Amino acid sequence: MLLEVKNVVKTFGEKRVLEGISLQVKSGAALGLLGRNGAGKTTTIRIVMGVFPADSGEILLDGKPMSKSGATFGYLPEERGLYPKKLIGDQLVYLARLRGLTRADAVAAVKRWLARMGMEEVYAKKLDTLSKGNQQKIQLASTLLHDPDIVILDEPFSGLDPVNASLLKDVVRELVAAGKTVIFSSHQMGYVEEFCDNIAILNGGRIVLDGNLHDIKMSYPRNRILVSLDKGDMAASIKTALSQAGLDSLVTKLIPREHDVILTLADPAKRGQVLAALSGAGLAVDRFEVLTPTLEQIFVEKAGETA
Incomplete structure (x- = not known):
C-alpha cells in the first residue's frame, strides 16, 4: 500500500499553512x-485523514483518492481525548463500536488490547485513577482497537517511563511488521x-528534507572520526602516532573528550x-568509527530557521 500526499496547499484565512507539500509513505515502514511547532505537521495529518480538505x-492511496479507498485510520493525537471519569472498558467498547465493530467483537478487542498493555485489571476502573503513563497506554489501545490500515502516532511516548516506553516500542515494531x-x-x-x-522535515509549510534516513546521513561528509584508546593520554598518543607516520597535515582538527577523541580529516x-x-x-584502539550526524543535528540544521 502506498500513501501519497501530492502538491497539497492549505490556507487558513490569510495564512498559507502548507505550500504545496508532497511525500510518500509505504506500508510496512x-x-x-x-x-x-507550527510547521504544518498537524494540518498535514488532518488533511490525510479527511478532517478537512x-x-x-x-491524497492518494495506491493511486486512488483516499476518500474512495475504504482505508481505516488509527490516530493517537498529541492532545488526549478520553473521558477521565468514565469506566475504561465502557468507553473503549463504545469507541470500537463507532469504528464498525459489533459489540462482541468490540469487547474482545478491548480485552485483547488491555492484555497486550498488561492492564487487564483496569477494565472497570476510571481513567483518572491511572498514572499519566498508563493513561497513555489506554489511549494507544483505543487507537488500535479496530485494526486500522493507517496508523498515525503523534508524540506517542509522552509521559511514558522506560518500562512502558519499551512496551510501546514493541507495539510499534509489530505494526510495521504487520504491514x-x-x-x-x-x-x-x-x-x-x-x-x-524514512523522514520528512517540514519547515514553514514546506518539505525541506525527505527520504531514507540512512541515505541522508551517508550524504554528509564522512571526514569526522571518533577514536578511543584503551588507556593513557589519548590526544597526546594520537598526535605522536600521526606525527611519526607523517600524517600531521591530514588531521585538520583534534577534539579531546572525556572518553574519546574526534578527528576531522x-x-x-x-x-x-x-x-x-x-x-x-x-596503540590499542577500542573504537575507530566515522561519525555521521544524528537526526537531531540534521533537524536543527534544516528546521532551525523559519522559512
Whole structure:
C-alpha cells in the first residue's frame, strides 16, 4: 500500500499553512514526520485523514483518492481525548463500536488490547485513577482497537517511563511488521531514528528534507572520526602516532573528550591510513568509527530557521 500526499496547499484565512507539500509513505515502514511547532505537521495529518480538505492537491492511496479507498485510520493525537471519569472498558467498547465493530467483537478487542498493555485489571476502573503513563497506554489501545490500515502516532511516548516506553516500542515494531502504514510524529528524535526508515522535515509549510534516513546521513561528509584508546593520554598518543607516520597535515582538527577523541580529516578517503598509523605505533584502539550526524543535528540544521 502506498500513501501519497501530492502538491497539497492549505490556507487558513490569510495564512498559507502548507505550500504545496508532497511525500510518500509505504506500508510496512514508518515515516517520521518532523517539524517545529507550527510547521504544518498537524494540518498535514488532518488533511490525510479527511478532517478537512486541502485547498488544492491530492491524497492518494495506491493511486486512488483516499476518500474512495475504504482505508481505516488509527490516530493517537498529541492532545488526549478520553473521558477521565468514565469506566475504561465502557468507553473503549463504545469507541470500537463507532469504528464498525459489533459489540462482541468490540469487547474482545478491548480485552485483547488491555492484555497486550498488561492492564487487564483496569477494565472497570476510571481513567483518572491511572498514572499519566498508563493513561497513555489506554489511549494507544483505543487507537488500535479496530485494526486500522493507517496508523498515525503523534508524540506517542509522552509521559511514558522506560518500562512502558519499551512496551510501546514493541507495539510499534509489530505494526510495521504487520504491514501497516505508520506515520510517526515526535520531537524525541531518538525514537524517530529507532523506528523510521524514512523522514520528512517540514519547515514553514514546506518539505525541506525527505527520504531514507540512512541515505541522508551517508550524504554528509564522512571526514569526522571518533577514536578511543584503551588507556593513557589519548590526544597526546594520537598526535605522536600521526606525527611519526607523517600524517600531521591530514588531521585538520583534534577534539579531546572525556572518553574519546574526534578527528576531522582533510581527506576522508585516507582514514585507513590514520588507523594504520595508530596500530603501527602500538596503540590499542577500542573504537575507530566515522561519525555521521544524528537526526537531531540534521533537524536543527534544516528546521532551525523559519522559512
